[in-house]
Amino acid sequence: MTLEELRARIDGIDAELIRLFSQRMDAAAEIAAYKKEHGLPVLDARRERDKLRQAEELAPEELRDYTASLYALLFELSRGYQNRILGRETELTRQIRTALEDTPRLFPERATVACQGVEGANSQLACERLFRSPRECEFSSFEAVFAAIDKGLCRYGVLPLENSTAGSVNAVYDLMMRHDFRIVRSVRIKVDHNLLAKPGTKLSDVKEIFSHEQAISQCAAFLSSLKDVKITPCENTAVAARMVAESDRGDVAALSARQCMDLYGLDCLAPSVQDQGNNFTRFICIARDLEIYPGADRTSLSMILPHRPGSLYKVLSRFYALGINLNKLESRPIPERNFEFMFYFDLENSVYDPRFIQLMDELDEICEEFHYLGSYSEVV
Numbered sequence: 001m002t003l004e005e006l007r008a009r010i011d012g013i014d015a016e017l018i019r020l021f022s023q024r025m026d027a028a029a030e031i032a033a034y035k036k037e038h039g040l041p042v043l044d045a046r047r048e049r050d051k052l053r054q055a056e057e058l059a060p061e062e063l064r065d066y067t068a069s070l071y072a073l074l075f076e077l078s079r080g081y082q083n084r085i086l087g088r089e090t091e092l093t094r095q096i097r098t099a100l101e102d103t104p105r106l107f108p109e110r111a112t113v114a115c116q117g118v119e120g121a122n123s124q125l126a127c128e129r130l131f132r133s134p135r136e137c138e139f140s141s142f143e144a145v146f147a148a149i150d151k152g153l154c155r156y157g158v159l160p161l162e163n164s165t166a167g168s169v170n171a172v173y174d175l176m177m178r179h180d181f182r183i184v185r186s187v188r189i190k191v192d193h194n195l196l197a198k199p200g201t202k203l204s205d206v207k208e209i210f211s212h213e214q215a216i217s218q219c220a221a222f223l224s225s226l227k228d229v230k231i232t233p234c235e236n237t238a239v240a241a242r243m244v245a246e247s248d249r250g251d252v253a254a255l256s257a258r259q260c261m262d263l264y265g266l267d268c269l270a271p272s273v274q275d276q277g278n279n280f281t282r283f284i285c286i287a288r289d290l291e292i293y294p295g296a297d298r299t300s301l302s303m304i305l306p307h308r309p310g311s312l313y314k315v316l317s318r319f320y321a322l323g324i325n326l327n328k329l330e331s332r333p334i335p336e337r338n339f340e341f342m343f344y345f346d347l348e349n350s351v352y353d354p355r356f357i358q359l360m361d362e363l364d365e366i367c368e369e370f371h372y373l374g375s376y377s378e379v380v
Contacts, residue, residue: 024074024078025077025078025081028078028081028082029081029082029085031082032081032082032085032086033085035082035086036086041365042079042082042083042086042088042365043079043365043366048075051071051075052068052071052072052075055067055068055071056068069313072310072313072314072317073317073321076314076317076318076321077321079362079365080318080321080322080358080362083358083361083362084358088361088362089361090360090361090364092360092361092364092372093357093360093361095290096290096292096351096357096360096372096375097357099290099291099292100292100351100352103291103292103293104293105293105294106293107130107184107185107293108131109131109132109133110131110132110133110134110135111131111134111135111155111156112134112135112137112153112154112155112156113127113130113131113134113135113136113137113154113155113156113157113158113285114137114139114144114145114148114149114153114154114156114157114158115127115136115137115138115139115145115157115158116138116139116140116141116142116144116145116159116235116236117138117235117236117237117238117239118138118236118238118239118242119138119238119263120238120241120242120256120257120259120260120263120264121236121237121238121239121257122160122189122191122236122237122238122257122281122283123158123159123160123236123283124136124238125189125257125259126158126160126187126189126281126283127158129187129189129379130158130185130187130283130285130379131156137153137154140235141235142159142169142171142172142175143175145157145158145159146175146178146179146181146286149179149181149286149287149288150179150180150181150288152288155287155288156184156285156286156287157181157285157286157287158283158284158285158286159172159283159284159286160172160214160281160282160283161173161186161282161283161284162281162282163191163214163218163279163280163281163282164276164278164279164280164281165218165274165275165276165279166214166217166218168330169214170332173330173332173344174332174335176302176344176373177302177332177334177342180288181286181287181288181373182286182287182288182289182290182291182372182373182374183284183285183286183300183373183374183376184285184286184287184291184292184293184374184376185284185285185293185376185377185378185379186282186283186284186285186298186376186377186378186379187282187283187285187378187379187380188280188281188282188283188378188379188380189280189281189282189283190279190280191215191218191257191274191279191280191281192257192258192271192272192274192279193211193215193218193219193237193255193256193257193272193273193274193279194255194256194257194258194261194268194270194271194272194273195209195222195253195254195255195268195269195270195271195273196241196244196253196254196255196256196260196261196264196266196267196268196269197244197252197253197254197266197267197269198244198245198247198250198265198266198267199265199266199267200250200267201250201251201253201267201269202269203269203270205250205251206226206229206251206252206253206269207228207229207230207251207252208229208230208231208232208249208251208252208253209223209226209229209230209231209232209252209253209254209255210232210233210234210239210240210243210244210252210253210254210255211231211233211234211237211240211254211255211256212233212234212235212236212237212239212240212255213233214281215237215240215255215256216231216233216255218274218275218276218279219255219273219274219275220275221275222270222273222274222275237254237255237256237257237260238256238257238260238263240254240255240256241254241256241260241261241263241264241266242260242264244264244266245264245265245266253269254266255273258271282378285376286374290374292351292374292375292376293376293377295377296350296351296375296376296377297348297349297350297351297377298346298347298348298375298376298377298378299346299347299349299351299356299372299373299374299375299376300344300345300346300347300373300374301344301345301347301363301370301371301372301373302342302343302344302345302369302370302371302373303315303342303343303345303363303367303368303369303370303371304334304340304341304342304343304367304368304369305343305366305367305368306367306368307340311366312343314366315343315345315363315366315367318359318362318363318366319347319359322355322358322359323355324347324348324349324355324356324359325347325348325349326345326346326347326348327346327347327348328344328345328346329343329344329345330343330344330345331343331344332344347359351375360372
């Protein structure tokens with residue numbers, strides 16, 4: 001047979017597949033109506049397992065894995081279609097609809113905001129990008145920022161979440177697993193690390209450098225070029241600059257932002273020493289209450305999935321079936337559960353899209369735990 005004849009054969013098979021798929025979805029709709037009438041849940045996990053086993057047994061041995069993948073996707077599509085027909089609405093989607101109605105049209109210009117670090121820290125710069133006139137409250141740790149939100153001391157908190165070269169801020173991800181909060185906005189800040197020291201200090205004099213562990217990892221190449229210099233992590237880059245300014249030693253320096261040079265009366269021994277010039281840190285703004293401001297087109301989720309093959313695939317196939325773009329997937333170990341993980345997702349989709357609401361209604365049924373972290377826009 002020629003290639004054109006083979007392709008024509010495929011076209012005929014595809015037409016028949018589409019006809020049968022439509023019939024299958026019609027039958028699924030009738031089943032949805034029956035389940036609604038008799039108060040039955042959409043998901044029948046035992047039925048799906050039995051059907052999957054039957055399909056694998058009917059398929060030729062060399063196609064069994066492909067058949068399993070096909071039917072797993074069919075089950076996801078069928079359940080999603082049934083949920084849409086039934087107009088299923090969870091408590092979460094009710095909260096989202098309420099937030100969309102009740103949240104003010106404009107993001108606040110003034111607010112009390114918790115930031116980690118001291119004056120000159122990158123968290124402060126992020127805060128000033130997010131708010132026009134913030135009242136900043138400085139805290140010594142990420143944990144304290146979360147606690148300030150939990151206790152109602154501050155309405156918002158600003159925290160670093162990930163860096164374009166050093167990756168995620170693991171301490172913040174670990175805290176996200178323990179605290180109840182919502183992300184209401186995010187911002188990206190260009191990070192520029194400079195080696196700062198007291199006036200009169202030369203680079204050859206430096207015996208110890210202070211900075212945050214993320215900054216240290218972002219400047220690894222520069223630091224490795226220095227001989228016999230101790231590298232000491234501290235709370236953040238602004239704290240490092242203040243430590244150098246307040247020290248009575250003349251052989252210490254800090255990796256810090258340029259604004260700390262004037263703020264703490266330091267000189268720059270080496271500018272822009274990060275490994276990559278295109279170095280950005282993404283900060284999130286968190287709140288205790290759910291707030292969804294107009295233009296929200298990014299959503300963050302966390303999930304604990306069943307510890308068995310195909311669990312992550314089922315979630316990803318649901319995104320694919322609904323045409324929702326995934327722009328981040330991160331996993332973090334669950335401390336009290338050996339070799340099990342919490343998964344973090346960032347979705348790129350308008351919160352006003354009906355498919356987004358449908359997804360929020362469906363995810364809880366395929367997860368052991370599902371947490372909606374917020375829908376928001378990012379300041380650029």
